[in-house]
Amino acid sequence: MYLQDLTSTSQVKFGTSGARGFAADMADRVCYAYTTAFLQYLEEIGQVQAGTDVAVAGDLRESTDRILCAVAQAVRDFGCEVDNCGKIPTPALTYYGLLETKPTIMVTGSHIPGDRNGIKFTTKRGEILKQDEARILAQDIVVPEKNFDFQGMLRSSLELPALNPRAADLYARRYTDFFGSSCLTGVNIGLYAHSAVGRDLTMSILESLGATVTPLGRSEEFIPVDTEAIRAEDRELAKKWSAAYGFEAIVSTDGDGDRPLISDEHGHWLRGDVAGILCAKYVQADAVVVPVSSNTALEKSGFFPAVYRTRIGSPYVIAGMQQAEADGYQRVVGFEANGGFLTQSELDLKDRSLLPLPTRDPLIVIISLLAQTKQQQIPLSSLLSTLPQRYTFSDRLTSFPVATSHKILDHFSSQDEQTNRARIKEIFGPHFNQVDAVNQTDGLRIIFDTQEIIHLRPSGNAPEFRCYTEADSPERAQEMNEICLRVMEKWRDAD
Numbered sequence: 001m002y003l004q005d006l007t008s009t010s011q012v013k014f015g016t017s018g019a020r021g022f023a024a025d026m027a028d029r030v031c032y033a034y035t036t037a038f039l040q041y042l043e044e045i046g047q048v049q050a051g052t053d054v055a056v057a058g059d060l061r062e063s064t065d066r067i068l069c070a071v072a073q074a075v076r077d078f079g080c081e082v083d084n085c086g087k088i089p090t091p092a093l094t095y096y097g098l099l100e101t102k103p104t105i106m107v108t109g110s111h112i113p114g115d116r117n118g119i120k121f122t123t124k125r126g127e128i129l130k131q132d133e134a135r136i137l138a139q140d141i142v143v144p145e146k147n148f149d150f151q152g153m154l155r156s157s158l159e160l161p162a163l164n165p166r167a168a169d170l171y172a173r174r175y176t177d178f179f180g181s182s183c184l185t186g187v188n189i190g191l192y193a194h195s196a197v198g199r200d201l202t203m204s205i206l207e208s209l210g211a212t213v214t215p216l217g218r219s220e221e222f223i224p225v226d227t228e229a230i231r232a233e234d235r236e237l238a239k240k241w242s243a244a245y246g247f248e249a250i251v252s253t254d255g256d257g258d259r260p261l262i263s264d265e266h267g268h269w270l271r272g273d274v275a276g277i278l279c280a281k282y283v284q285a286d287a288v289v290v291p292v293s294s295n296t297a298l299e300k301s302g303f304f305p306a307v308y309r310t311r312i313g314s315p316y317v318i319a320g321m322q323q324a325e326a327d328g329y330q331r332v333v334g335f336e337a338n339g340g341f342l343t344q345s346e347l348d349l350k351d352r353s354l355l356p357l358p359t360r361d362p363l364i365v366i367i368s369l370l371a372q373t374k375q376q377q378i379p380l381s382s383l384l385s386t387l388p389q390r391y392t393f394s395d396r397l398t399s400f401p402v403a404t405s406h407k408i409l410d411h412f413s414s415q416d417e418q419t420n421r422a423r424i425k426e427i428f429g430p431h432f433n434q435v436d437a438v439n440q441t442d443g444l445r446i447i448f449d450t451q452e453i454i455h456l457r458p459s460g461n462a463p464e465f466r467c468y469t470e471a472d473s474p475e476r477a478q479e480m481n482e483i484c485l486r487v488m489e490k491w492r493d494a495d
Contacts (some may be wrong), residue, residue, distance in 0.1 A: 001033070001140070001141055001142070001143065002137075002138065002139065002141075003033060003034065003037040003136065003138070003139050004137040004138060004142050005142060006030065006033055007137065010025055010030045010282045011025045012025050012034070012495070013029050014133050014137065015118070015339040015459075018106075018118050018119050018120035018121060018128075019034050019118055019119045020109060020116060020117070020118035020119075021026065021116065021117070021119045022115060022116050022303065023061070023062075023063035023067075023115055024115075025150075026063070026067060026117055026118075027151060027152030027153060027164050028066070028067075028069075028070035028073075028148060028152060028154040029070075029073070029103075029143060029145075029148045029152035029153075029367065030152065031067050031070040031071055031119060032070050032071075032073060032074040032143060032148075032154075033074075033141060033143050034119055035070075035071045035074070035075065035078075035105060035119070035421070036074050036077075036078060036139075036141045036142075036143065037072035037136050037137070037139035037310075038103075038105070038121045038128075038136055039054070039075065039078045039080065039103075040078075040139045040141060041102055041132065041135050041136045041139055042123060044135070045123075047081075047103060047123055047124050047408065048080055048103060048389060050079040050080070051080065052080045052081065052083060052102075052103075052104050053079060053080070053081045053082075053083045053100075053102050053442055054075045054080045054081065054083060054102065054104070055083040055085050055093060055096055055097055055100070055102045055103070055104040055105070055107060055164075056068060056071055056072060056082060056083065056084060056085065056105045056106075056107070056160075056169065057084075057085040057086060057087065057088045057090075057093040057104070057105075057106055057107070057167070058086075058087055058106065058107035058108060059087065059106075059107065059108040059110075059197040059255050059256045059257075060087060060195050060196075060197050060222060061108075061109060061117055061222050062114065062222065063117045063253070063461070064087075064107050064108070064117065064402075066157075067107045067108050067117055067119070068160065068260070069154070069157045069158050069159075069160065070154060071105050071107060071119065072084075072158050072160055073147075073154060073157075073158045074091070075105075075171055077144070080304065082160065082161050083102065083105075083161075083164055084160045084161045084162065084163055085163075085166075085168070086163045086164075086165070086168070087165040087197050088167055088168050088171070088197065088198065088201065088257075089197055089198035089201065089253070089256060089257025089258060089362075090106045090108060090110075090120060090172070090256045090257060090258040090359070090360070091171070091198075091257065091357060091359055091360065091361040091362075091363075091370055092167050092168055092170075092171035092198070092201070092257070093105065093106050093118045093122075093167055093360075093450050094106075094122050094126070094127070094357070095167070095170060095171055095174060095357050096166065096167035096170055096171070097122050097124065098124075098125075098126060098355075098356075098357070099170060101108075101124045102124065102273060103121070103122060103123055103124055104121075104122040105119060105120070105121055105122075106119070106120040106122070106256065107119055107120075108197075108255065108256035109255065109256075110255055110256045110258070111224055111225060111226040111227065111254040111255055111259065112224060112226075112255075113222075113224045114205070114221070114223075115146060116223035117246070121136070122460075126358050126359065127314060127315060127318060127358065127359050127475070128315070129315045129318060129319060130315050130316075130319075133315075138419050146206055148415075156451075161321055168201055170274050171201070172201065172204065172205050172208070172256075174354070174355070174357075175209070175357075175363055175367060176205065176208050176209065176467065177207055177225075177352065178349070178352050178353070178354045179352075179367055179371060180209070180352070181208060181209060181210060182209075182210050183209050183210065183367070183371045183374070184209040184210045184211035184367070184370055184374065185209075185210030185211075185374075186212075186374070187205060187210070187211045187212070187248055187249075187370055187373075187374055188211075188212050188214075188217050188245075188246065188247055188248050189211050189212065189213050189214070189247060189248065189249055189250070189251055189370070190213075190214050190241050190242070190245060190247040190249070190250040190251070191206070191213050191214065191215050191216060191250070191251055191252065192216050192217050192238070192241075192250055192251070192252035192261065193215050193216060193217060193218040193219075193252070194217050194219050194223040194225055195219045195220070195221065195222045195223045195255060196225070196250065196252060196253045196254065196256075196257055196445070197255065197256055197257050197494070198253060198256060198257030199215070199218065200350045201257075201296060201488070202251070202253065202257070202363065203215060205363065206251075206366075206367075209367065211370070214245060214247070216237075217237060218468070222253075222255065224255065225252065225253075225254050225255065225261070226254065226338075226396075227253075227254055227259040227260065227261050227272055227338045227339050227380070228272065228337055228338045228394045228396075228466070229394055229395045229396050230269050231467075232295040234269075235269065236268035238250050238263045238268070238269060239266070239268075240267070240354075241265035242263065242265060242266055242267030243267070247263075247265065247267075248265055248379065248380065249262055249263055249264065249265065249369075249370060249373075249380055250262070250263040251263075251265060251366045253362045254338075255361065258340050258359065258360035258361060258362060258456065258472055259272065259336075259338045259339050259340045259360060259362055260272065260275065260339040260340070260362030260363070260365045260366050261339070261362075262275060262339075262365065262366050262369060262370075263380075264294055264379065264380040264381040264384065265380055265381060266272065266381065268381075270369075270380075270384070271295065271337070271339075271392050271393075272335070272336065272337050272338045272339025272340070272365075273290065273293075273294040273295040273298070273335065273336070273337045273339070273392060274295055274297065274384065274387065274392075274450065275339055275365050275369060275477070276290070276293070276294070276298075276335030276336075276339060276341055276365065277297060277298050277301060277303070277387060278368070278369055278372065278383060278384075278387070279333075279335070279341055279364060279365045279369065280303070280304065280335065280341075280436060280493050281301075281303050281304075281367045281453070282368040282369075282371070282372055283333060283343075283347045283349065283354075283364075283368065284347075284349070285332065285333040286304065286305050286329050286331045286332070287304065287305065287306040287307075287308065287321075287324040287325075287329035287331070287332045287333075288304045288306070288307050288308070288328075288331070288332075288333055288334065288335070288437055289307075289308040289309075289310060289317050289320035289321045289324055289333070289334035289344075290307070290308070290309060290310070290317065290334060290335055290336065290337075291310055291312040291313070291316065291317060291336055291337060291340075291442070292309045292310065292311065292312065292338075292439060292441045292442055292445060292455070293312055293337050293338050293394075293442070293445070293455050293457070293468045293490050294309075294335070294336070294392075295337075295390055295391075295392045295470060296390055296453070296470065297387050297389075297390040298387040300390065301387055301388055305329075306324065306327075306329060306375075308320045308323065308324055309441070310441075311441055311442040312336070312337075312442045312443075312457060314336065314342065314359065314360055316442075317334040317336060317342060318334070318342065318344075318358050318359075320334065321333070321334045321344035321358060322344065324344070325344055325345065329345075330345060331345050331347060332344040332345045333345070333347075334358075335365075336360065337392070337394065337468065338360075339362065339365060340359075340360025340361065340362065341360065341361050341362070341364050341365045342357065342359060342360060342361065343356050343357050343358065343361075343364070344356055344358050346421050351426050358483060359381075369372070369383065369408070374465065389471065389472065389473075389475045390470060390471075391470065391471055391472070391473060391474040391476075392468060392469065392477055393468075393469050393470075393472045393474070393477040393478045393480070393481045394466060394467065394468045394469070394481065395466075395467060395481050395482075396459065396464045396465060396466045396467070396485075397464065397465045397485055397488060397489060397492065398463070398464050399463060399464075400458070400463055400465040400488075400492055401463065401492070402458060402463055402466055403464050404465075404492050405458035406458070408444075408456065408465075408488065408491060409443060409444055409456070409458070409467055411423060412438075412440075412444050413440065417438065420438055421435045421438070424446055425485060428446070428454070428483075428484075428487070431480075431483050432448050432452065432454070432480075433448045433450045433451075433452070433479050434448065434449045435447070435448060435449075436448055436449045436451075439473070442457060443455060443457025443458070444456045444457070451472075452470065452471045452472075452480060453468075453469065453470040453471075454467070454468075454469055454484055455467070455468035455469070455470075456479060456484065456488070465488055465492075467481050467484045467485055467488065468481075469481040469484065
């Protein structure tokens with residue numbers, strides 16, 4: 001059985017950074033097959049053999065424990081050993097794998113709703129890239145059908161080995177060693193814990209850096225916090241908590257702990273691509289790689305000798321960072337609009353070194369911004385004012401058919417530029433000025449002569465349609481986004 005054949009029947013497909021689907025569709029047999037194909041690919045390229053340790057971990061979703069057992073069974077049946085790292089953030093598991101030269105498998109759906117889940121694979125070198133994904137899908141695998149019932153569930157569940165705390169410990173030391181135990185002394189922080197898998201570890205790390213941390217909003221039910229489309233209730237909670245406690249910032253992450261949320265002293269959540277600029281400046285990057293959707297304040301700031309723009313998704317950002325390094329840059333970093341920050345180079349600061357972590361990581365962003373406010377003795381809102389005043393906003397339409405998404409993009413994909421501009425004017429003309437440029441690197445990115453920007457794109461891992469907007473004021477960016485989503489909603493309903 002070829003894995004790519006299974007993807008067409010199971011509804012579990014590779015997205016931006018792994019396999020994802022509804023938890024009900026992620027039967028044990030499906031998860032077993034994906035894991036087997038991944039390990040078979042690693043065997044092909046010489047990264048696993050009999051007895052190789054494979055590190056596994058998961059998030060706090062209800063379906064995660066079951067899927068972890070299916071993954072572990074596949075690892076064991078392949079002749080490898082299961083290294084159980086427990087419930088830890090994705091970057092903690094990836095960092096451990098890189099340091100210990102082990103492949104890793106993270107069971108997580110990241111920020112998507114709790115009725116879905118996913119599996120993220122990392123080789124000994126780091127995240128799987130698009131060329132790895134293609135070879136995994138092409139694997140011809142054998143699944144022991146006798147071990148599964150008619151619903152595709154394991155007839156007997158494997159018990160995971162004893163918990164190995166080393167991955168969590170190494171991740172914590174990464175930040176305490178680099179930033180120092182007094183870098184946040186006296187800083188008063190709120191931690192929005194919700195159902196983030198790294199909530200306790202994050203609190204421990206921040207406290208070890210000297211901060212006073214108050215936990216907030218802890219939940220035993222999964223909450224789908226999306227750092228690119230922050231829920232109205234989360235915006236209101238941050239404002240309420242800031243007013244009640246006088247925090248200098250409120251911090252959080254998404255469900256698997258690879259994307260940051262950080263608010264200013266008023267409880268206003270920062271956009272991830274703005275926080276990323278401030279973090280990149282703090283670590284003195286000389287080349288920054290971002291997706292095409294990120295805030296153009298990056299270039300307008302003039303902070304960085306080189307800026308590379310890629311398609312959306314960490315595999316593309318990683319490939320871009322590798323190119324920047326090949327081009328001779330020494331301090332290469334990347335970030336995404338969701339706030340996840342990646343480091344390609346070893347970074348040194350005040351006689352301390354930070355090893356590369358080329359996967360989305362939230363803590364370097366959170367800590368570096370808080371450290372800057374302490375060092376400069378200014379509130380976070382004042383730190384933001386040092387950047388060019390460009391504002392982005394993003395939101396999405398859920399339950400948006402993939403076919404409709406492609407139909408929308410195809411409508412604007414004529415080879416003739418004038419035809420594209422005429423179609424854009426027809427759809428968006430009443431609300432925006434003349435089109436100045438169109439970029440189809442990833443979706444449809446429209447730049448108007450006012451330098452306002454609309455970027456339309458289907459999600460890479462869910463039936464969602466995303467809209468990113470950029471303008472000279474936050475109010476206008478949000479207004480533009482609402483206009484675009486109303487237009488797309490009518491298009492969906494008419495389809």
